[in-house]
Structure formats: structure tokens, C-alpha cells
Amino acid sequence: MKVKGLTAFSIFGVAFFALCLLSMRLGSVFIDSKSFFSALFMKEGFETQSVIIYSLRLPRIVAGIVAGAGLGVSGVLLQCVTGNKMASPGLIGVNSGAGFAVILSLTVGIPYVMLPFASFSGAFLATLAIIAIAGRMGMTKNTVVLSGIAFSAILSAGISLLSLLDSDVLVSYNAFSVGSLAGAEVKNLVLPAVLVTLAVVISCFFASKLNILTLGAPIASSLGVNVRFMRIFSMLLASVLAGAAVSAVGLLGFVGLMSPHIARALVGPDAKKLIPFTALVGADLVLAADLCGRVLFAPGEMPVGVLMALLGAPFFLAILLKGGERDA
Amino acid sequence: MLEIIGLSAAYGKKQVLFDINTVIEDGKFIAIIGRNGSGKSTFLSCLASIGRYSGKILLDGQGISELKKRDLAKKISFLPQTLPVTPFTVRETAAFGREPYTDLSGKLTDEDKKAVADALEKCGISNLSEKRMNEISGGERQMAYLAMMLAQDADVLLLDEPTTYMDAPNAREFMKILTEERNRGKSVVAVMHDLTQAVKYADYILLIEEGKAVFFGTKEECLAEKAIESVMCVESHIIEDGKIVFI
Numbered sequence: 001m002k003v004k005g006l007t008a009f010s011i012f013g014v015a016f017f018a019l020c021l022l023s024m025r026l027g028s029v030f031i032d033s034k035s036f037f038s039a040l041f042m043k044e045g046f047e048t049q050s051v052i053i054y055s056l057r058l059p060r061i062v063a064g065i066v067a068g069a070g071l072g073v074s075g076v077l078l079q080c081v082t083g084n085k086m087a088s089p090g091l092i093g094v095n096s097g098a099g100f101a102v103i104l105s106l107t108v109g110i111p112y113v114m115l116p117f118a119s120f121s122g123a124f125l126a127t128l129a130i131i132a133i134a135g136r137m138g139m140t141k142n143t144v145v146l147s148g149i150a151f152s153a154i155l156s157a158g159i160s161l162l163s164l165l166d167s168d169v170l171v172s173y174n175a176f177s178v179g180s181l182a183g184a185e186v187k188n189l190v191l192p193a194v195l196v197t198l199a200v201v202i203s204c205f206f207a208s209k210l211n212i213l214t215l216g217a218p219i220a221s222s223l224g225v226n227v228r229f230m231r232i233f234s235m236l237l238a239s240v241l242a243g244a245a246v247s248a249v250g251l252l253g254f255v256g257l258m259s260p261h262i263a264r265a266l267v268g269p270d271a272k273k274l275i276p277f278t279a280l281v282g283a284d285l286v287l288a289a290d291l292c293g294r295v296l297f298a299p300g301e302m303p304v305g306v307l308m309a310l311l312g313a314p315f316f317l318a319i320l321l322k323g324g325e326r327d328a
Numbered sequence: 329m330l331e332i333i334g335l336s337a338a339y340g341k342k343q344v345l346f347d348i349n350t351v352i353e354d355g356k357f358i359a360i361i362g363r364n365g366s367g368k369s370t371f372l373s374c375l376a377s378i379g380r381y382s383g384k385i386l387l388d389g390q391g392i393s394e395l396k397k398r399d400l401a402k403k404i405s406f407l408p409q410t411l412p413v414t415p416f417t418v419r420e421t422a423a424f425g426r427e428p429y430t431d432l433s434g435k436l437t438d439e440d441k442k443a444v445a446d447a448l449e450k451c452g453i454s455n456l457s458e459k460r461m462n463e464i465s466g467g468e469r470q471m472a473y474l475a476m477m478l479a480q481d482a483d484v485l486l487l488d489e490p491t492t493y494m495d496a497p498n499a500r501e502f503m504k505i506l507t508e509e510r511n512r513g514k515s516v517v518a519v520m521h522d523l524t525q526a527v528k529y530a531d532y533i534l535l536i537e538e539g540k541a542v543f544f545g546t547k548e549e550c551l552a553e554k555a556i557e558s559v560m561c562v563e564s565h566i567i568e569d570g571k572i573v574f575i
Contacts, residue, residue, distance in 0.1 A: 223424060224401030272434070
């Protein structure tokens with residue numbers, strides 16, 4: 001790894017620990033240094049702070065890491081598969097699939113506790129459907145993108161239809177669709193955290209194949225890569241990553257698009273470095289946005305999804321404009 | 329040796345190749361010539377086992393469709409006409425050629441690194457090793473992909489119009505490297521649009537017209553029968569030193 005890559009890993013690694021530390025201390029209730037360490041070791045007299053840290057803020061941090069890493073690495077995988085830098089988890093129906101499953105669950109009255117499972121299942125099934133459609137058309141880069149757009153449009157229409165039928169359902173769905181770390185609970189995070197960790201590790205193992213996939217099907221195939229298998233496998237991994245993230249925090253835009261772009265600019269296109277670094281960048285972005293949403297709007301808070309869109313969209317436009325100048 | 333027996337291919341209902349039979353011997357340079365849409369690139373894709381086909385393609389007596397992808401990649405390499413412009417460095421691109429030899433992690437051994445360094449050296453682009461592919465010229469990029477192909481070290485090299493975007497000196501250098509590979513015992517099969525270049529470098533000419541192999545023979549036979557002239561609607565002229573140009 002070159003100095004530039006090492007420096008980037010170090011800076012974002014330090015930022016990660018700083019953000020975790022600040023996320024535990026800052027918010028509507030400020031915990032000073034002395035109280036913080038006492039509360040961390042659950043000393044007597046600091047029970048309230050301990051509850052705030054362990055029951056409220058630590059689960060938020062875990063949810064932020066799961067969401068940031070999951071969505072970011074999902075974006076990297078999809079950008080490699082499609083050869084399109086604009087690809088993000090929404091492309092393989094994660095958002096629309098999860099959204100449709102959640103609104104359908106709310107409409108038929110499935111218990112609220114089941115919503116994370118519904119959203120994960122919806123995301124995964126939507127991806128399977130898109131793979132099946134693209135597979136019938138040859139599983140090329142274009143068929144993946146086009147079938148993703150078409151199938152997502154159908155599911156979005158379903159979401160609109162169900163939301164029109166019941167206004168109460170629409171209110172509950174909006175809370176899911178905006179994406180927030182508030183109310184994160186450890187028991188709901190275990191499975192997404194395990195899935196994201198496993199999928200990131202597996203993605204790292206296949207990094208060299210992903211690099212070759214970006215050269216296009218003819219070259220990748222002649223280099224001995226099973227292109228069709230790698231495309232399907234990568235899409236399934238991307239779906240697990242993004243589905244797990246969405247089940248933990250709801251629909252969170254821009255992370256899957258922004259993190260790979262930032263990471264690529266700092267460590268280059270090699271997936272061996274890009275995948276772990278994107279996971280770090282994604283986690284940092286979500287934690288930073290959540291922290292800002294809690295500190296700047298205390299005692300209330302701004303959902304992380306809104307802040308990501310507010311900060312993310314202009315940032316992304318700036319990247320596009322910079323890229324456009326270079327390409328001209 | 330590559331034996332092609334009754335090779336046919338179609339895109340949907342459109343038949344593109346019709347019952348092509350030929351043998352490509354080791355250590356020979358074969359130029360594939362034909363008009364646009366005649367099926368040259370499809371023929372090459374079939375040899376690379378990328379396109380779907382009927383018939384048989386045997387490599388040293390074994391059907392290429394029976395070989396595992398990685399094993400096939402050690403025997404046949406392929407460079408398509410359109411090459412991607414990536415942000416990878418020239419060295420990283422050349423190193424992709426070692427993919428069939430590496431384990432799942434893709435880690436290069438000392439032997440792999442030496443093969444990459446040798447390929448870059450042979451293509452004369454060692455000085456560009458750390459340059460990104462999107463920062464170099466089209467001709468240099470073409471050379472980088474040739475280095476990838478050399479690093480792959482396959483027995484058969486398939487190339488689709490490899491010098492299309494190159495200037496004359498670079499194209500000459502490119503062809504010289506391919507000729508050296510031929511001299512090392514590799515088979516080189518290239519779709520070529522430059523007829524003069526094809527006749528200069530190739531040992532055999534395969535002429536494809538509307539999906540059919542209408543001529544396969546040595547370049548001397550090809551010139552004697554005026555096969556190129558007939559298929560490509562050109563005239564040949566002999567200039568100084570016996571060189572032939574097509575107009």
C-alpha cells in the first residue's frame with residue numbers, strides 16, 4: 001500500500017474513533033469527560049449516563065457503522081458489476097423492494113417488530129427478480145441497469161398505490177423512508193451486523209475478480225473469470241449488504257453513491273483497497289451526519305437521511321462537476 | 329494446434345457464420361480479412377469461447393468448451409477491438425494478465441511480477457508503469473493491453489483489429505512484437521483492416537465473406553489467386569522491393 005493510501009486509511013481511521021467517542025458523549029444530553037469514563041465502566045452514581053451510552057448511543061453507533069459500511073461496499077460492488085460510476089443500491093431494487101415490503105407489511109398489519117425482516121426480505125427478493133429478468137436478456141451490464149430501473153419503477157408505483165389507500169400507513173412509511181438511527185436497538189442489529197461483516201469480508205476475497213470485471217466481459221472472460229457468475233454473485237452480495245443496512249436504519253440515500261467516490265479518489269480503483277476503505281468512509285459519513293443532526297438541532301434532532309441528502313447532494317454535484325471538467 | 333470444425337454462429341435468428349473449417353498451426357500468424365459485417369469478430373469471439381457457436385473448436389485435440397475457464401485462459405488470450413479506459417495503472421493492467429495463474433486473493437508471486445515486468449519491457453512501456461490508463465494516449469493504452477496479453481503467456485493470441493487507433497510507427501512496433509511471439513512458437517490470429525500490413529506480417533490469410541470462409545492459404549497463394557482483390561474490391565500494386573500495396 002502506498003503512502004497516500006496509508007495516510008487516507010489513518011486519517012479516516014482516527015476520524016472513525018473520534019466520531020464514535022463524540023457520538024457517545026454529545027447529543028441532547030452532554031456527558032463530560034469525567035462522567036463519560038465513569039459511565040462507561042458503569043460506576044455507581046452514573047447510572048443515567050450509562051443508560052444513555054449503552055441503551056441509546058452505542059446502538060446508534062453500531063447502526064451507523066452497519067448502514068455506512070453496508071451501503072458503501074454495496075455501491076462499490078454494483079459500480080464494478082455495471083461499469084457505471086452512478087450505480088448505487090437503488091439500482092438493484094434495494095430501496096424500492098424494501099420500501100414496498102415495509103408498506104405492504106404496514107398495510108396488512110404485520111407487527112412493527114417484524115419490519116426489519118420485511119425490509120431485508122423485500123430488498124433481497126427485488127434483487128433476485130432483477131437478476132432473473134436481466135439473466136433472461138443475457139446478464140450484460142446494460143440489462144442489469146435497465147431491468148433494475150424497470151422493476152424499481154413497478155415497485156415504486158406499488159408503494160404510491162398502497163400509500164394512497166391508508167394515510168396512517170403513509171405516515172409510518174415516511175418514518176422508514178427518511179432513514180434514521182434513532183430508536184436503534186441492539187437486538188435488531190445483531191443480524192444486520194453479522195451479515196454486513198460477512199459480506200464485506202467475502203467481497204474482499206473476490207476483490208481481484210471485481211477489478212477484472214471492470215475491464216468488461218470479453219477481456220474478463222478471456223482472463224478466466226466466470227463473468228456471469230461474478231455478476232450474479234456480486235449483485236447478491238450487494239443486496240445482502242444494502243438490505244441489511246436498510247433493515248437497520250431505513251432508506252438512506254447517497255451513502256452508497258458518495259462513499260465509493262470519495263474512497264476511489266483517495267486510494268484509487270483497486271478493489272482490494274477500495275472495499276475496506278469504502279466501508280470506513282461510509283461508516284464515518286453516517287456517524288458524522290448523525291452527530292451533526294443531534295448536536296446542531298438539540299434538544300431535537302434531524303434524521304440522518306435528511307442530513308445526508310442535504311449535505312450529500314451538493315457534495316455529489318461538486319464531484320460530478322469536477323469530473324466533468326476533467327473529462328472535457 | 330487449433331482445429332475449427334463446422335463452426336457456425338448466429339445472433340438470434342440471424343446466421344452470422346456458416347460451417348467454417350480450418351486448422352491453425354502452432355507458430356503461425358494468421359490474418360483474418362473481410363468486409364464490415366462479414367463475421368470476422370464473431371469468428372474470433374468463438375475462438376476465444378466468448379460467443380455461442382455450434383461445431384467444434386479443438387485445442388491440441390481437446391474441445392475448448394470442455395476446458396475450465398482458468399485453464400482455457402492459460403492457453404488462449406483475447407484482445408477485443410474496443411478496449412476500456414480505466415483508472416488502473418499500466419502495471420496493474422499488465423498484471424491482470426496473470427489472473428489465470430493467481431489464487432483467489434489475486435496476490436502476485438515473484439514469478440508473476442517478473443512476467444509482468446518482462447511484458448512491459450517487451451512492449452517498451454516500462455517507463456509508463458505507474459501512469460494511469462486514462463492519462464496515456466490511445467496507442468500507449470493499446471500497448472499496455474498487449475503487455476497484459478504477453479503477461480498472460482497463452483499459446484494462442486487472438487486480436488481484433490489491434491492497430492486500428494495506432495499511428496504508423498506504433499503499429500509497426502506492435503506488429504513486430506506479435507511477430508516475435510509467433511517466432512517463439514505462439515499462434516497469432518488477428519482480424520486486420522490494413523491489407524498491406526496483413527500481407528506483410530501474416531503467414532496465412534483467412535478471407536471471410538458473408539460468414540463463409542472463402543479462402544484460407546498462405547499469403548503467396550492468396551496473392552497468386554487475387555483472393556483479397558476479389559473479396560475486398562481493391563486492386564493490388566507492386567511497388568519497390570516487391571512490396572505490395574492495396575488500393
